[in-house]
Amino acid sequence: MRTTRTVAGIAVLALALSACGGAGESDTSGTQAADSAVGVTKDSVVIGTHQPLTGPAAPGYSKISVGARAVFQSINDGGGINGRKIDYKVEDDGYNPTKTVEVVKKLVLQDKVFAIVGGLGTPTHSKVVDYLNTEGVPDLLVSSGALAWDNPQKAPMTFGYQLDYTREGKIQGKYIKDTFAGKKVGYFTQNDDVGRDTQAGLDQFIKDQTVAKQGYDSANTDVTPQLSALKAAGAEVVVCECIPAFTALSILAAAKIGYKPQFVVSSIGADPATLSGLLQDFAKRGGASVSSAQLLNGLIGTGYLPDVAQTSDPWVAYFKGIHDKYIPKEQLTNTLFYGMVLAYTFAQALKASGPDPTRQKIVEAMSSGSLKGPGLTPFGFSKDSHSGYTGGYVFKINPDTTTTVIQQPAVTDRGTGAITPYSGERATPDQVNLLGK
Amino acid sequence: MRTSLPEAPAGSPARPGNRRLPPLVLHILAALGALAVIVVLTLVTDEFTNLRIATVGYYLIAVAGLTLLTGLTGQVSLGHGAFMFIGAYTVALLVRRVPAFPLWADLLLAAAAGGLGGLLAGAAAARLRGPYLAGATLALAVGLPALTRRFQDFLGGSNGLSFTVHSRPAGLAGVVPELRWQTWIVWLSVLVALVFVVNIVRGKLGRTFRAVRDDEVAAALSGIHVGRTKILAFLVSAVCGGLAGGLQAYLLGTAAPGSFTPALSLSLLAAVVLGGLGSLWGALWGAIALVYFQAWSEDLADALHLNTDVANNLPLAVYGVILIVVVLAFPRGIQGGFQRLRGLLRRTAEKKENHENH
Numbered sequence: 001m002r003t004t005r006t007v008a009g010i011a012v013l014a015l016a017l018s019a020c021g022g023a024g025e026s027d028t029s030g031t032q033a034a035d036s037a038v039g040v041t042k043d044s045v046v047i048g049t050h051q052p053l054t055g056p057a058a059p060g061y062s063k064i065s066v067g068a069r070a071v072f073q074s075i076n077d078g079g080g081i082n083g084r085k086i087d088y089k090v091e092d093d094g095y096n097p098t099k100t101v102e103v104v105k106k107l108v109l110q111d112k113v114f115a116i117v118g119g120l121g122t123p124t125h126s127k128v129v130d131y132l133n134t135e136g137v138p139d140l141l142v143s144s145g146a147l148a149w150d151n152p153q154k155a156p157m158t159f160g161y162q163l164d165y166t167r168e169g170k171i172q173g174k175y176i177k178d179t180f181a182g183k184k185v186g187y188f189t190q191n192d193d194v195g196r197d198t199q200a201g202l203d204q205f206i207k208d209q210t211v212a213k214q215g216y217d218s219a220n221t222d223v224t225p226q227l228s229a230l231k232a233a234g235a236e237v238v239v240c241e242c243i244p245a246f247t248a249l250s251i252l253a254a255a256k257i258g259y260k261p262q263f264v265v266s267s268i269g270a271d272p273a274t275l276s277g278l279l280q281d282f283a284k285r286g287g288a289s290v291s292s293a294q295l296l297n298g299l300i301g302t303g304y305l306p307d308v309a310q311t312s313d314p315w316v317a318y319f320k321g322i323h324d325k326y327i328p329k330e331q332l333t334n335t336l337f338y339g340m341v342l343a344y345t346f347a348q349a350l351k352a353s354g355p356d357p358t359r360q361k362i363v364e365a366m367s368s369g370s371l372k373g374p375g376l377t378p379f380g381f382s383k384d385s386h387s388g389y390t391g392g393y394v395f396k397i398n399p400d401t402t403t404t405v406i407q408q409p410a411v412t413d414r415g416t417g418a419i420t421p422y423s424g425e426r427a428t429p430d431q432v433n434l435l436g437k
Numbered sequence: 438m439r440t441s442l443p444e445a446p447a448g449s450p451a452r453p454g455n456r457r458l459p460p461l462v463l464h465i466l467a468a469l470g471a472l473a474v475i476v477v478l479t480l481v482t483d484e485f486t487n488l489r490i491a492t493v494g495y496y497l498i499a500v501a502g503l504t505l506l507t508g509l510t511g512q513v514s515l516g517h518g519a520f521m522f523i524g525a526y527t528v529a530l531l532v533r534r535v536p537a538f539p540l541w542a543d544l545l546l547a548a549a550a551g552g553l554g555g556l557l558a559g560a561a562a563a564r565l566r567g568p569y570l571a572g573a574t575l576a577l578a579v580g581l582p583a584l585t586r587r588f589q590d591f592l593g594g595s596n597g598l599s600f601t602v603h604s605r606p607a608g609l610a611g612v613v614p615e616l617r618w619q620t621w622i623v624w625l626s627v628l629v630a631l632v633f634v635v636n637i638v639r640g641k642l643g644r645t646f647r648a649v650r651d652d653e654v655a656a657a658l659s660g661i662h663v664g665r666t667k668i669l670a671f672l673v674s675a676v677c678g679g680l681a682g683g684l685q686a687y688l689l690g691t692a693a694p695g696s697f698t699p700a701l702s703l704s705l706l707a708a709v710v711l712g713g714l715g716s717l718w719g720a721l722w723g724a725i726a727l728v729y730f731q732a733w734s735e736d737l738a739d740a741l742h743l744n745t746d747v748a749n750n751l752p753l754a755v756y757g758v759i760l761i762v763v764v765l766a767f768p769r770g771i772q773g774g775f776q777r778l779r780g781l782l783r784r785t786a787e788k789k790e791n792h793e794n795h
Contacts, residue, residue: 054750092735097597098696101689102488109485109616123596127691130601191586192596217586217595219698 039114048107055094060244067339160388169201186235248278270301502677508715511650516574518702524682529692551679559671582694597693713770
């Protein structure tokens with residue numbers, strides 16, 4: 001066995017030479033200078049995003065970039081922002097974190113993007129925050145409500161977009177406590193920051209009403225065991241903090257076992273149009289046909305953007321115009337709308353960074369608090385906060401799958417602060433006036 | 438081991454020059470040559486291509502391990518991604534919890550942890566064969582990542598763990614880009630591991646493996662402990678899987694259950710078949726195909742401005758079509774194709790020579 005020993009010796013020597021310090025040692029190189037303008041030319045700005053176009057989160061979410069692209073097209077056709085067209089590169093990561101790291105490195109190193117805009121997902125995006133901040137790449141409007149994006153000290157380039165899960169949990173918790181006092185509540189949450197952060201909010205109000213907590217993993221689409229456990233625990237209200245596919249799966253699983261709780265769904269998975277489609281699709285694959293209107297009737301959800309059914313809203317009307325012109329064949333869902341608002345908000349920040357945008361300038365524009373937008377509550381952006389929308393409203397789905405607001409918009413903080421109704425004025429599309437000089 | 442025979446056995450064609458070199462030395466020289474090629478390759482390509490080269494590296498060792506298991510001992514594993522999962526989480530936990538450990542120790546432990554998993558899986562698998570074995574290993578790929586949910590605080594739930602590995606010596610900052618350095622480390626580790634694997638395949642153990650694959654009864658009759666051999670094959674291939682997972686975690690700074698779905702295990706097996714079952718060169722072609730077919734078909738989808746639904750599924754479809762075509766045309770994979778081509782060329786050359794002689 002002498003040769004074996006030789007090989008082992010060489011192997012150890014080679015590996016020892018390869019690294020002397022500890023693998024986890026902190027690096028000396030800090031954040032790179034952000035005053036660069038990578039990706040910006042005289043007539044274009046290249047931006048990128050990672051989206052689940054395939055995989056477990058694709059049902060529903062794959063439409064976000066479709067909506068965003070339509071808005072960018074409309075802006076480009078109107079002459080762009082300060083004369084620059086927006087080149088929007090969408091990479092599919094399949095909701096797989098390994099893939100996310102690869103495609104984000106591709107966008108940064110190969111496509112040389114100016115910024116990552118609306119990177120989607122908590123398990124996915126959390127793997128690239130360090131990288132983007134080390135490389136000094138603006139990481140704007142992350143499509144997730146995790147608290148992790150709001151950390152200006154550690155991640156100065158990263159900004160949230162959505163109402164964060166703790167704030168949303170507080171608004172839901174208070175609503176449940178007020179409306180369903182004394183009823184037994186079960187939590188059904190995604191096994192990551194979505195679940196953890198939401199419960200931090202819910203528990204402030206309904207901890208003693210809670211009888212069961214169940215979680216799901218996006219790789220496993222059978223949720224019958226969890227719903228059975230919630231049924232067995234006697235939960236009359238089920239708070240579902242799920243992505244659209246899993247909201248639909250939960251509703252179907254509950255129906256299958258004859259369980260009829262009051263579902264309270266958070267904004268990430270409560271879009272009626274998307275859910276209707278998914279319910280029918282999943283049921284068909286299971287060999288059944290269902291009435292999605294019947295299944296969705298009475299479902300309670302939270303939101304922070306106007307519902308696309310509210311055609312009298314000036315922003316809904318504005319985006320419907322873009323929708324009709326560029327993507328008339330796509331169904332106008334709240335998910336599609338989410339992507340449109342995202343794109344519009346980025347364009348506002350780009351405009352606010354002046355005629356010669358740099359990475360530093362767009363970060364300052366994001367922090368300036370100047371972004372006004374389609375949301376029903378304001379953004380939390382400032383020097384000390386990189387938090388997205390700061391509040392939301394509660395709605396109920398009607399028998400015809402339209403929605404009715406049952407609690408007006410309210411804002412709160414991510415700590416234990418009060419929930420206060422919000423009635424501030426929203427700027428209209430005319431007042432923002434993105435195009436032109 | 439009988440690797441230090443002074444002379445090649447009589448009758449074998451003596452190749453000039455390397456008659457005196459024992460195979461081990463040859464393999465080490467070949468590995469050094471390969472490392473030099475990789476270093477040159479990374480120097481002439483951009484940083485993102487470096488990442489792809491590194492990706493080929495860790496897939497190579499994973500596929501090589503699976504080749505040894507499936508091609509050499511005939512055990513079909515549909516759960517090889519599970520060993521990558523073990524390796525990746527080992528590195529993730531070590532980097533986060535024991536930051537003082539050097540990288541090479543992390544990687545060695547990742548390989549060891551993968552091996553331990555393989556030992557346990559192999560002990561169960563040695564009693565199974567064919568579809569039963571495939572099913573059992575598939576269960577491993579499905580079930581193991583669920584551990585992250587069970588031990589949510591420790592393993593980070595579905596969100597997984599993220600971390601940054603700093604392996605580049607401080608003196609090289611500004612000289613060698615981080616990704617290039619990482620690519621070198623990945624390939625160095627892969628080549629060291631490959632030297633082991635090649636030595637096993639070409640040595641006595643490799644013959645034992647093949648004997649078990651070809652006829653278990655005959656192997657047992659000639660004194661080979663079949664069960665033990667099968668477990669050993671599982672162990673070696675799981676060590677490779679663990680190392681591959683560890684290298685992936687090191688390279689990408691992440692370990693999350695969403696990356697180790699059964700689809701990963703299946704694509705590893707597909708790469709084995711595509712490259713050429715039972716050939717280590719095939720493992721290289723398989724790993725390259727795994728990384729580049731995907732990338733090319735994505736670029737193609739981009740270039741064609743396809744409808745999103747088509748574009749999203751194109752990479753998988755292309756991969757499937759290539760797999761079918763290659764297997765139909767060359768049942769022994771890409772490497773088999775190369776061999777056939779070489780044989781064809783030699784025969785034509787001989788024919789030509791014969792013609793000239795007459």
